[in-house]
Amino acid sequence: MYEPKSTKGNLTKQRILHIARSLFYRQGYDCTSTAQIAKQADISEAAMYKYFKNKHDLLLATVQPSILFNRPKEELISLTNDELIQLWTSDLLEKIFANRPQFTILFTEAVRHPELSEQYTTSLYELTHGDHEILRRMKHGRIMEIDLKLLQVGIIGATLSMVQHTFIYNPETEFTHVPEHIKKTIFQLIQGELLKKEQEKLQ
Amino acid sequence: MYEPKSTKGNLTKQRILHIARSLFYRQGYDCTSTAQIAKQADISEAAMYKYFKNKHDLLLATVQPSILFNRPKEELISLTNDELIQLWTSDLLEKIFANRPQFTILFTEAVRHPELSEQYTTSLYELTHGDHEILRRMKHGRIMEIDLKLLQVGIIGATLSMVQHTFIYNPETEFTHVPEHIKKTIFQLIQGELLKKEQEKLQ
DNA sequence: GTCTATACATAGATAGAC
Protein backbone atom coordinates (compact mmCIF):
# COMPACT_ATOMS: atom_id res chain seq x y z
CA MET A 1 0.00 0.00 0.00
CA TYR A 2 1.24 3.46 -0.96
CA GLU A 3 2.36 5.49 2.04
CA PRO A 4 2.13 9.24 1.45
CA LYS A 5 4.76 11.66 2.75
CA SER A 6 3.79 13.60 5.84
CA THR A 7 3.91 17.06 4.31
CA LYS A 8 1.35 19.54 5.50
CA GLY A 9 -0.60 19.20 2.27
CA ASN A 10 -0.79 15.43 2.47
CA LEU A 11 -1.90 15.54 6.05
CA THR A 12 -4.71 17.88 5.08
CA LYS A 13 -5.66 15.61 2.23
CA GLN A 14 -5.78 12.62 4.56
CA ARG A 15 -7.90 14.57 7.01
CA ILE A 16 -10.42 15.48 4.31
CA LEU A 17 -10.49 11.89 3.13
CA HIS A 18 -11.08 10.57 6.58
CA ILE A 19 -13.94 12.96 7.30
CA ALA A 20 -15.53 12.38 3.92
CA ARG A 21 -15.43 8.61 4.34
CA SER A 22 -16.99 8.80 7.74
CA LEU A 23 -19.78 11.05 6.48
CA PHE A 24 -20.47 9.05 3.32
CA TYR A 25 -20.62 5.96 5.48
CA ARG A 26 -23.12 7.36 7.92
CA GLN A 27 -25.22 9.64 5.72
CA GLY A 28 -24.62 8.37 2.23
CA TYR A 29 -22.88 10.19 -0.59
CA ASP A 30 -25.85 12.21 -1.76
CA CYS A 31 -26.87 13.33 1.71
CA THR A 32 -23.42 14.71 2.38
CA SER A 33 -22.60 18.17 1.08
CA THR A 34 -19.14 19.37 0.23
CA ALA A 35 -19.82 22.24 2.62
CA GLN A 36 -20.31 19.81 5.50
CA ILE A 37 -17.11 17.95 4.72
CA ALA A 38 -15.12 21.16 4.46
CA LYS A 39 -16.53 22.48 7.70
CA GLN A 40 -15.70 19.34 9.66
CA ALA A 41 -12.26 19.16 8.11
CA ASP A 42 -11.79 22.76 9.21
CA ILE A 43 -10.97 24.06 5.78
CA SER A 44 -12.75 26.13 3.15
CA GLU A 45 -14.58 24.48 0.30
CA ALA A 46 -12.33 26.19 -2.19
CA ALA A 47 -9.24 24.76 -0.54
CA MET A 48 -10.77 21.32 -0.55
CA TYR A 49 -11.21 21.50 -4.28
CA LYS A 50 -7.44 21.87 -4.62
CA TYR A 51 -7.05 18.37 -3.20
CA PHE A 52 -9.91 16.65 -4.99
CA LYS A 53 -11.03 17.95 -8.32
CA ASN A 54 -14.68 17.26 -7.56
CA LYS A 55 -16.98 15.45 -5.19
CA HIS A 56 -16.91 12.33 -7.28
CA ASP A 57 -13.15 12.13 -7.11
CA LEU A 58 -13.53 12.21 -3.36
CA LEU A 59 -16.02 9.35 -3.48
CA LEU A 60 -13.62 7.18 -5.41
CA ALA A 61 -10.87 7.92 -2.93
CA THR A 62 -12.99 6.97 0.07
CA VAL A 63 -13.63 3.42 -1.09
CA GLN A 64 -10.01 2.37 -1.33
CA PRO A 65 -9.63 -0.39 1.23
CA SER A 66 -7.18 0.63 3.91
CA ILE A 67 -6.61 -2.63 5.68
CA LEU A 68 -5.92 -5.79 3.74
CA PHE A 69 -4.47 -8.83 5.34
CA ASN A 70 -3.42 -11.94 3.50
CA ARG A 71 -2.54 -14.99 5.50
CA PRO A 72 0.63 -16.81 4.38
CA LYS A 73 0.03 -19.72 2.01
CA GLU A 74 1.97 -22.27 4.04
CA GLU A 75 -0.30 -21.80 7.01
CA LEU A 76 -3.28 -23.06 5.06
CA ILE A 77 -2.24 -26.20 3.23
CA SER A 78 -2.03 -28.42 6.26
CA LEU A 79 -5.43 -27.46 7.68
CA THR A 80 -8.50 -29.68 7.63
CA ASN A 81 -11.50 -28.46 5.64
CA ASP A 82 -13.24 -27.40 8.81
CA GLU A 83 -10.26 -25.46 10.05
CA LEU A 84 -9.68 -23.84 6.68
CA ILE A 85 -13.27 -22.66 6.32
CA GLN A 86 -13.34 -21.47 9.91
CA LEU A 87 -10.22 -19.42 9.31
CA TRP A 88 -11.41 -18.15 5.95
CA THR A 89 -14.72 -17.00 7.42
CA SER A 90 -13.08 -15.43 10.39
CA ASP A 91 -10.57 -13.56 8.21
CA LEU A 92 -13.35 -12.40 5.92
CA LEU A 93 -15.34 -11.06 8.86
CA GLU A 94 -12.32 -9.19 10.14
CA LYS A 95 -11.71 -7.71 6.71
CA ILE A 96 -15.33 -6.63 6.34
CA PHE A 97 -15.33 -5.12 9.76
CA ALA A 98 -12.02 -3.31 9.44
CA ASN A 99 -13.17 -1.83 6.13
CA ARG A 100 -16.84 -1.49 6.78
CA PRO A 101 -17.12 2.18 5.78
CA GLN A 102 -15.55 1.31 2.44
CA PHE A 103 -17.67 -1.78 1.91
CA THR A 104 -20.83 -0.01 3.00
CA ILE A 105 -20.22 2.90 0.65
CA LEU A 106 -19.32 0.50 -2.14
CA PHE A 107 -22.37 -1.68 -1.65
CA THR A 108 -24.88 1.12 -1.26
CA GLU A 109 -23.57 3.44 -3.98
CA ALA A 110 -22.31 1.01 -6.62
CA VAL A 111 -25.60 0.82 -8.52
CA ARG A 112 -26.15 4.56 -8.61
CA HIS A 113 -22.56 5.39 -9.46
CA PRO A 114 -21.38 2.80 -11.96
CA GLU A 115 -17.86 4.21 -11.95
CA LEU A 116 -17.56 2.56 -8.57
CA SER A 117 -18.06 -0.83 -10.14
CA GLU A 118 -14.42 -1.02 -11.05
CA GLN A 119 -13.35 -0.52 -7.48
CA TYR A 120 -16.09 -2.88 -6.39
CA THR A 121 -14.62 -5.50 -8.67
CA THR A 122 -11.07 -4.87 -7.56
CA SER A 123 -11.99 -5.05 -3.90
CA LEU A 124 -13.89 -8.27 -4.33
CA TYR A 125 -12.00 -10.14 -6.97
CA GLU A 126 -8.53 -10.08 -5.59
CA LEU A 127 -8.19 -13.61 -4.41
CA THR A 128 -6.51 -14.20 -1.10
CA HIS A 129 -4.46 -17.29 -0.40
CA GLY A 130 -7.43 -18.59 1.54
CA ASP A 131 -9.69 -18.20 -1.49
CA HIS A 132 -7.19 -20.04 -3.63
CA GLU A 133 -6.86 -22.89 -1.20
CA ILE A 134 -10.63 -23.35 -1.00
CA LEU A 135 -10.98 -23.21 -4.78
CA ARG A 136 -8.21 -25.77 -5.10
CA ARG A 137 -9.96 -28.15 -2.77
CA MET A 138 -13.27 -27.67 -4.56
CA LYS A 139 -11.55 -28.58 -7.81
CA HIS A 140 -10.19 -31.75 -6.25
CA GLY A 141 -13.59 -32.67 -4.84
CA ARG A 142 -12.56 -32.25 -1.24
CA ILE A 143 -15.04 -29.43 -0.69
CA MET A 144 -18.49 -29.15 -2.25
CA GLU A 145 -18.45 -26.82 -5.26
CA ILE A 146 -20.00 -23.46 -4.44
CA ASP A 147 -19.83 -20.11 -6.23
CA LEU A 148 -17.25 -18.68 -3.87
CA LYS A 149 -17.49 -15.08 -5.05
CA LEU A 150 -21.25 -15.03 -4.78
CA LEU A 151 -20.97 -16.59 -1.36
CA GLN A 152 -18.51 -13.90 -0.35
CA VAL A 153 -20.79 -11.14 -1.63
CA GLY A 154 -23.57 -12.73 0.36
CA ILE A 155 -21.56 -12.87 3.54
CA ILE A 156 -20.53 -9.26 3.16
CA GLY A 157 -24.13 -8.21 2.56
CA ALA A 158 -25.32 -10.30 5.48
CA THR A 159 -22.69 -8.90 7.83
CA LEU A 160 -23.29 -5.29 6.89
CA SER A 161 -27.05 -5.72 7.30
CA MET A 162 -26.59 -7.34 10.68
CA VAL A 163 -24.30 -4.56 11.83
CA GLN A 164 -26.79 -1.96 10.66
CA HIS A 165 -29.62 -3.84 12.32
CA THR A 166 -27.73 -3.94 15.59
CA PHE A 167 -27.01 -0.27 15.23
CA ILE A 168 -30.65 0.67 14.60
CA TYR A 169 -31.63 -0.89 17.90
CA ASN A 170 -28.61 0.35 19.83
CA PRO A 171 -27.65 3.65 18.23
CA GLU A 172 -25.21 4.55 20.95
CA THR A 173 -23.00 1.50 20.44
CA GLU A 174 -19.45 1.98 19.23
CA PHE A 175 -18.19 -1.15 17.58
CA THR A 176 -14.51 -1.89 17.74
CA HIS A 177 -14.73 -5.54 16.78
CA VAL A 178 -17.23 -7.72 14.98
CA PRO A 179 -20.02 -7.98 17.56
CA GLU A 180 -20.04 -11.43 19.09
CA HIS A 181 -23.65 -12.30 18.35
CA ILE A 182 -23.15 -11.47 14.68
CA LYS A 183 -20.01 -13.54 14.50
CA LYS A 184 -21.81 -16.38 16.19
CA THR A 185 -24.79 -16.28 13.85
CA ILE A 186 -22.60 -16.19 10.74
CA PHE A 187 -20.59 -19.13 12.01
CA GLN A 188 -23.70 -21.09 12.88
CA LEU A 189 -24.92 -20.46 9.37
CA ILE A 190 -21.68 -21.48 7.68
CA GLN A 191 -21.46 -24.59 9.77
CA GLY A 192 -24.99 -25.67 8.93
CA GLU A 193 -26.05 -25.71 12.58
CA LEU A 194 -29.60 -25.11 11.53
CA LEU A 195 -29.87 -28.63 10.19
CA LYS A 196 -27.92 -30.47 12.81
CA LYS A 197 -30.08 -32.96 14.63
CA GLU A 198 -30.69 -33.06 18.30
CA GLN A 199 -28.48 -36.10 18.86
CA GLU A 200 -25.47 -34.43 17.19
CA LYS A 201 -26.12 -31.35 19.25
CA LEU A 202 -25.75 -33.24 22.47
CA GLN A 203 -22.44 -34.80 21.62
CA MET B 1 -54.33 -5.44 3.07
CA TYR B 2 -56.33 -2.30 2.36
CA GLU B 3 -57.66 -2.16 -1.18
CA PRO B 4 -58.32 1.42 -2.40
CA LYS B 5 -61.32 2.32 -4.54
CA SER B 6 -60.63 2.80 -8.21
CA THR B 7 -61.57 6.45 -8.41
CA LYS B 8 -59.53 8.59 -10.75
CA GLY B 9 -57.74 10.21 -7.84
CA ASN B 10 -56.75 6.92 -6.28
CA LEU B 11 -55.49 5.59 -9.55
CA THR B 12 -53.30 8.65 -9.92
CA LYS B 13 -52.05 8.20 -6.39
CA GLN B 14 -51.17 4.58 -7.09
CA ARG B 15 -49.40 5.58 -10.28
CA ILE B 16 -47.28 8.14 -8.45
CA LEU B 17 -46.49 5.61 -5.76
CA HIS B 18 -45.45 2.99 -8.24
CA ILE B 19 -43.15 5.33 -10.14
CA ALA B 20 -41.64 6.72 -6.96
CA ARG B 21 -40.91 3.26 -5.59
CA SER B 22 -39.24 2.19 -8.77
CA LEU B 23 -37.07 5.31 -8.84
CA PHE B 24 -36.15 5.19 -5.15
CA TYR B 25 -35.23 1.56 -5.65
CA ARG B 26 -32.95 2.17 -8.60
CA GLN B 27 -31.51 5.59 -7.80
CA GLY B 28 -32.01 5.98 -4.09
CA TYR B 29 -34.24 8.47 -2.33
CA ASP B 30 -31.84 11.38 -2.39
CA CYS B 31 -30.88 10.96 -6.03
CA THR B 32 -34.50 11.12 -7.07
CA SER B 33 -36.10 14.53 -7.46
CA THR B 34 -39.79 15.21 -7.08
CA ALA B 35 -39.62 16.73 -10.56
CA GLN B 36 -38.46 13.41 -12.01
CA ILE B 37 -41.24 11.48 -10.31
CA ALA B 38 -43.88 13.94 -11.44
CA LYS B 39 -42.61 13.90 -15.01
CA GLN B 40 -42.65 10.11 -15.25
CA ALA B 41 -46.06 9.95 -13.61
CA ASP B 42 -47.20 12.45 -16.22
CA ILE B 43 -48.47 14.97 -13.73
CA SER B 44 -47.31 18.33 -12.44
CA GLU B 45 -45.31 18.61 -9.25
CA ALA B 46 -48.01 20.74 -7.72
CA ALA B 47 -50.66 18.10 -8.36
CA MET B 48 -48.42 15.47 -6.84
CA TYR B 49 -48.24 17.44 -3.62
CA LYS B 50 -52.00 17.13 -3.31
CA TYR B 51 -51.57 13.35 -2.94
CA PHE B 52 -48.51 13.31 -0.71
CA LYS B 53 -47.86 16.19 1.59
CA ASN B 54 -44.12 16.03 1.02
CA LYS B 55 -41.35 13.86 -0.36
CA HIS B 56 -40.87 12.10 2.93
CA ASP B 57 -44.48 11.08 3.08
CA LEU B 58 -43.94 9.50 -0.30
CA LEU B 59 -40.91 7.62 0.97
CA LEU B 60 -42.88 6.11 3.82
CA ALA B 61 -45.61 5.04 1.42
CA THR B 62 -43.16 3.29 -0.92
CA VAL B 63 -41.83 0.90 1.71
CA GLN B 64 -45.17 -0.68 2.60
CA PRO B 65 -44.81 -4.32 1.60
CA SER B 66 -47.29 -5.19 -1.10
CA ILE B 67 -47.07 -8.97 -1.17
CA LEU B 68 -47.15 -10.94 2.04
CA PHE B 69 -47.85 -14.60 2.11
CA ASN B 70 -48.31 -16.66 5.22
CA ARG B 71 -48.40 -20.40 4.90
CA PRO B 72 -51.15 -22.12 6.92
CA LYS B 73 -50.08 -23.41 10.29
CA GLU B 74 -51.30 -26.96 9.80
CA GLU B 75 -49.05 -27.43 6.81
CA LEU B 76 -45.97 -26.99 8.94
CA ILE B 77 -46.40 -29.07 12.06
CA SER B 78 -45.96 -32.43 10.41
CA LEU B 79 -42.80 -31.52 8.52
CA THR B 80 -39.32 -32.77 9.42
CA ASN B 81 -36.78 -30.16 10.47
CA ASP B 82 -35.14 -30.35 7.08
CA GLU B 83 -38.39 -29.86 5.24
CA LEU B 84 -39.47 -27.03 7.51
CA ILE B 85 -36.25 -25.12 7.09
CA GLN B 86 -36.23 -25.70 3.37
CA LEU B 87 -39.74 -24.32 3.12
CA TRP B 88 -39.03 -21.44 5.46
CA THR B 89 -35.97 -20.41 3.45
CA SER B 90 -37.76 -20.78 0.17
CA ASP B 91 -40.71 -18.68 1.37
CA LEU B 92 -38.37 -16.05 2.74
CA LEU B 93 -36.55 -15.81 -0.59
CA GLU B 94 -39.85 -15.42 -2.43
CA LYS B 95 -40.94 -12.71 -0.03
CA ILE B 96 -37.66 -10.83 -0.39
CA PHE B 97 -37.80 -11.09 -4.11
CA ALA B 98 -41.43 -10.08 -4.47
CA ASN B 99 -40.80 -7.04 -2.27
CA ARG B 100 -37.24 -6.26 -3.21
CA PRO B 101 -37.83 -2.59 -4.01
CA GLN B 102 -39.34 -2.14 -0.56
CA PHE B 103 -36.64 -4.10 1.20
CA THR B 104 -33.89 -2.42 -0.74
CA ILE B 105 -35.21 1.05 0.03
CA LEU B 106 -35.72 0.07 3.66
CA PHE B 107 -32.26 -1.39 4.06
CA THR B 108 -30.38 1.38 2.29
CA GLU B 109 -32.29 4.34 3.73
CA ALA B 110 -33.14 3.19 7.24
CA VAL B 111 -29.98 4.57 8.84
CA ARG B 112 -30.27 7.98 7.20
CA HIS B 113 -33.98 8.32 7.78
CA PRO B 114 -34.72 6.98 11.24
CA GLU B 115 -38.46 7.46 10.74
CA LEU B 116 -38.23 4.41 8.53
CA SER B 117 -37.09 2.31 11.44
CA GLU B 118 -40.65 1.80 12.52
CA GLN B 119 -41.63 0.37 9.18
CA TYR B 120 -38.39 -1.60 9.16
CA THR B 121 -39.38 -3.13 12.46
CA THR B 122 -42.94 -3.85 11.36
CA SER B 123 -41.80 -5.49 8.17
CA LEU B 124 -39.30 -7.67 9.94
CA TYR B 125 -40.87 -8.46 13.23
CA GLU B 126 -44.19 -9.77 12.16
CA LEU B 127 -43.71 -13.43 12.76
CA THR B 128 -45.04 -15.83 10.17
CA HIS B 129 -46.32 -19.25 11.09
CA GLY B 130 -43.07 -20.64 9.80
CA ASP B 131 -41.10 -18.42 12.18
CA HIS B 132 -43.25 -19.56 15.07
CA GLU B 133 -42.84 -23.20 14.23
CA ILE B 134 -39.05 -22.87 14.04
CA LEU B 135 -38.93 -20.96 17.32
CA ARG B 136 -41.11 -23.61 18.94
CA ARG B 137 -38.78 -26.37 17.87
CA MET B 138 -35.75 -24.42 19.07
CA LYS B 139 -37.40 -24.08 22.45
CA HIS B 140 -37.96 -27.81 22.59
CA GLY B 141 -34.39 -28.54 21.60
CA ARG B 142 -35.29 -30.04 18.26
CA ILE B 143 -33.44 -27.34 16.35
CA MET B 144 -30.23 -25.64 17.41
CA GLU B 145 -30.90 -22.25 19.01
CA ILE B 146 -30.09 -19.42 16.67
CA ASP B 147 -31.04 -15.73 16.72
CA LEU B 148 -33.75 -16.14 14.09
CA LYS B 149 -34.36 -12.44 13.48
CA LEU B 150 -30.68 -11.72 13.02
CA LEU B 151 -30.43 -14.70 10.72
CA GLN B 152 -33.35 -13.36 8.71
CA VAL B 153 -31.80 -9.92 8.47
CA GLY B 154 -28.62 -11.60 7.29
CA ILE B 155 -30.38 -13.61 4.63
CA ILE B 156 -32.19 -10.54 3.36
CA GLY B 157 -28.93 -8.59 3.23
CA ALA B 158 -27.18 -11.48 1.53
CA THR B 159 -29.90 -11.92 -1.05
CA LEU B 160 -30.15 -8.23 -1.91
CA SER B 161 -26.36 -8.00 -2.26
CA MET B 162 -26.28 -11.03 -4.51
CA VAL B 163 -29.06 -9.66 -6.69
CA GLN B 164 -27.25 -6.35 -6.95
CA HIS B 165 -24.00 -8.14 -7.70
CA THR B 166 -25.63 -10.12 -10.48
CA PHE B 167 -27.13 -6.93 -11.82
CA ILE B 168 -23.82 -5.08 -11.86
CA TYR B 169 -22.35 -7.72 -14.11
CA ASN B 170 -25.46 -8.18 -16.24
CA PRO B 171 -27.19 -4.81 -16.29
CA GLU B 172 -29.63 -5.82 -19.01
CA THR B 173 -31.15 -8.67 -17.01
CA GLU B 174 -34.78 -8.45 -15.98
CA PHE B 175 -35.44 -10.69 -13.00
CA THR B 176 -38.87 -12.16 -12.62
CA HIS B 177 -37.93 -14.82 -10.10
CA VAL B 178 -35.13 -15.34 -7.64
CA PRO B 179 -32.19 -16.14 -9.97
CA GLU B 180 -31.37 -19.83 -9.75
CA HIS B 181 -27.69 -19.48 -8.89
CA ILE B 182 -28.55 -17.19 -5.98
CA LYS B 183 -31.19 -19.56 -4.70
CA LYS B 184 -28.72 -22.39 -5.00
CA THR B 185 -25.96 -20.60 -3.13
CA ILE B 186 -28.27 -19.56 -0.28
CA PHE B 187 -29.55 -23.12 0.04
CA GLN B 188 -26.06 -24.55 0.01
CA LEU B 189 -25.19 -22.12 2.75
CA ILE B 190 -28.23 -22.90 4.90
CA GLN B 191 -27.67 -26.59 4.49
CA GLY B 192 -24.05 -26.39 5.54
CA GLU B 193 -22.82 -27.87 2.28
CA LEU B 194 -19.52 -26.12 2.76
CA LEU B 195 -18.60 -28.48 5.51
CA LYS B 196 -19.98 -31.69 4.14
CA LYS B 197 -17.25 -34.21 3.54
CA GLU B 198 -16.46 -35.88 0.29
CA GLN B 199 -17.93 -39.21 1.29
CA GLU B 200 -21.29 -37.64 2.20
CA LYS B 201 -21.28 -35.79 -1.06
CA LEU B 202 -21.06 -38.98 -3.04
CA GLN B 203 -23.95 -40.69 -1.35
C1' DG C 1 -57.99 17.61 -9.90
C1' DT C 2 -54.77 19.90 -12.54
C1' DC C 3 -51.96 23.47 -14.19
C1' DT C 4 -48.22 27.59 -14.65
C1' DA C 5 -45.36 30.43 -12.27
C1' DT C 6 -42.50 31.23 -8.67
C1' DA C 7 -40.41 31.52 -3.93
C1' DC C 8 -36.64 30.16 -1.30
C1' DA C 9 -32.81 27.33 0.11
C1' DT C 10 -28.92 24.78 -0.83
C1' DA C 11 -26.10 22.24 -3.78
C1' DG C 12 -21.41 21.89 -6.41
C1' DA C 13 -17.92 24.48 -8.19
C1' DT C 14 -14.76 28.54 -9.46
C1' DA C 15 -12.39 33.40 -9.58
C1' DG C 16 -9.06 35.81 -7.80
C1' DA C 17 -6.76 38.02 -3.70
C1' DC C 18 -3.40 37.07 0.06
Added chain:
DNA sequence: GTCTATCTATGTATAGAC
Protein backbone atom coordinates in the same frame (compact mmCIF):
# COMPACT_ATOMS: atom_id res chain seq x y z
C1' DG D 1 -1.95 26.56 0.71
C1' DT D 2 -5.84 29.05 2.14
C1' DC D 3 -9.41 32.31 2.13
C1' DT D 4 -13.93 35.25 0.88
C1' DA D 5 -17.19 36.09 -2.41
C1' DT D 6 -19.90 34.59 -5.86
C1' DC D 7 -21.89 32.00 -10.00
C1' DT D 8 -25.19 28.83 -11.69
C1' DA D 9 -28.14 24.95 -11.37
C1' DT D 10 -31.29 22.43 -9.01
C1' DG D 11 -33.84 20.98 -5.18
C1' DT D 12 -38.47 21.09 -2.39
C1' DA D 13 -42.54 23.23 -1.87
C1' DT D 14 -46.46 26.61 -2.46
C1' DA D 15 -49.78 30.37 -4.41
C1' DG D 16 -53.42 30.97 -6.97
C1' DA D 17 -55.93 30.53 -11.46
C1' DC D 18 -58.80 27.26 -14.28
